[in-house]
Amino acid sequence: MTTTPILLWALDIAAGAIALAIILCTWRLVRGPHPTDRILAVDTLYINVVALVVLLGIRLNTALLFEAALVIAMLGFASTVALSRYLTRGDVVE
Numbered sequence: 001m002t003t004t005p006i007l008l009w010a011l012d013i014a015a016g017a018i019a020l021a022i023i024l025c026t027w028r029l030v031r032g033p034h035p036t037d038r039i040l041a042v043d044t045l046y047i048n049v050v051a052l053v054v055l056l057g058i059r060l061n062t063a064l065l066f067e068a069a070l071v072i073a074m075l076g077f078a079s080t081v082a083l084s085r086y087l088t089r090g091d092v093v094e
Contacts, residue, residue, distance in 0.1 A: 011059050015052065022048045039083050046076030 025048060029041040050069045057065030085091075 008059070011055055015055050015059075018048050018052045018055065022052070035087055039080065039087065042083070043076070043080045046072060046079075050076070 022045060025041050025045040029038055029045065032038040032041055050073050053065050053069040053072060057063070057069065
């Protein structure tokens with residue numbers, strides 16, 4: 001499948017927007033006044049990374065990056081749940 005120039009242009013714009021979102025999430029992660037802000041920043045950061053990997057998979061026309069995005073999403077969800085449980089209860093496993 002060949003990609004059209006308009007699709008490449010749209011992918012570049014989307015990648016730039018997601019890169020900006022990653023920079024802003026990193027700023028919130030470093031600067032966040034509360035631990036809950038930092039957990040939400042990590043959650044949003046991994047979602048942005050998943051979106052960036054999916055865009056790269058579309059641009060390179062490979063299915064391997066979609067599987068990598070799925071793994072990143074599962075690990076990000078598990079880490080967000082673990083960090084939230086640790087923050088609220090003080091331990092992860094009961």
